[in-house]
Amino acid sequence: MLNASDPSFPFPILIGDIGGTNARFALLVDVDALPQQLPPIKTGDFATIEEAMQKCILDKTPVRPRSAILAVAGPIKSDEIPLTNAGWVIRPKDMLASLRLEDVLIINDFEAQALAIATPAEGDVVQIGGGSVRAMSSRVVLGPGTGLGVAGLVFAQNTWIPVPGEGGHVDIGPRTERDFRIWPFLEPIEGRMAGEQILCGRGIMNLYRAVCAANGEEPALADQAEVTTSALTGSDAAAVETVSLFSTYLGRVAGDMALIFMARGGVFLSGGISQKILPALMKPEFRVAFEDKAPHSALMRTIPTFAVIHPMAALSGLAAFARAPSDFGVALEGRRWRS
CATH class of the missing domain: 3.30.420.40 (ATPase, nucleotide binding domain)
Structure with missing residues (x-):
């Protein structure tokens, strides 16, 4: 026993x-x-x-x-x-x-x-944009994959304490003129647009079909892999915009989570989608959206963001x-x- x-x-x-x-x-x-x-x-x-x-x-x-x-x-x-x-x-x-x-x-x-981001090896992460890690400070991990996972990591009493939750289901809404054109074509959950409806594998397709509908076009690509590949190669304009918007919306939600946890230790993007679209995440859209949190934009510029590239x-x-x-x-x- x-x-x-x-x-x-x-x-x-x-x-x-x-x-x-x-x-x-x-x-x-x-x-x-x-x-x-x-x-x-x-x-x-x-x-x-x-x-x-x-x-x-x-x-x-x-x-x-x-x-x-x-x-x-x-x-x-x-x-x-x-x-x-x-x-x-x-x-x-x-x-x-x-x-x-x-x-x-x-x-x-x-x-x-969250446990994995307590002390990641240097080769396990790639920094996106500016900011610097404050030691022994809270951290956040977000992972767009089959769904959108979110967890915090808090340092207290000399211990790293993971904080699980269902943060991927927070509301997400339109802000720009282009958002308002696309939003009516997005498929909600029981009338509500949750982060996970856009920021995951099926969410990429939800967003891609909405972009096509807003353009008055028929979707030409059949699945998430085609959309992300076409976006990175620049071979399909709707796919390029989809991944650009995906990066923007992920930046907004990541910034929200950074504020919730006051994640001065960093915000980490995990999962296969983040790894695959890393070239897009390294462009300005993600980081600009992450920092655009008035009246706290100056604070957000000090918080670093990373992509986790460890395969497991x-x-x-x-x-x-x-x-x-x-x-x-x-x-x-x-x-x-x-x-």
Whole structure:
């Protein structure tokens, strides 16, 4: 029987980042080992996470994990945790029983992203625009992907404390004349335009179709990849404007989050979309929108913004926590299940 007051997790530890489209895993054999990266799993290919983990991990490795620390895209409120943008329902008690685990911790996926920005390596981030990091100050991470994830990271009592939430669902509205022309063609959620309706993969298509409609044109591109690729090559004018507007709107929301958390330690953009459109984010639109927060524009100019280019940032954050959980203020109550 595990000691209920022990914050550590028995090795080997399976760490996982469970998104709306992909699930990524790695194994930590012991506290000193580097994470052993495992092949990513498409969530839609398996009915349950237990089936996916058994067939793709446990059946293919001689290492038998004793613990699992998983970051999931969705709020953790009970013993049944539905993913926000995928069909899986995470049931930790079932995982303990069917996968013969001793310890399971479930945290929000953007808590893991927040853990990763506590002390990122120099090669893991690229700065966008000006500003400088103030040590031991709050930070924010935003990740446009299948949805729009947001989390804060607060330094208090000599500890980095991740603050999860659903910040991607804040309202977003038009400001410029061009915005007002495009907005009537955007698809809302129950009459409301949330940040996630624009600032994610499907949001890019929502925005692209609205740009085309505002121009009186039929959309020529079929999916997000075509839009972003055409924008970066300059081969489609509507795609170019779409990604430019995407950068502007992401800058606005990132600036809002910086103000909410007073993120003098920096604002970090994570996820595959940010990496893919990094050339567009390096143009003026993102940073201008980020700083345009009168009466606090002078303050905003001092706050740095970064793109996270580490390919598995969430797993990096989970690994840091798994090795030394007492160094982080991660809430365990109601999110940890033990055999």
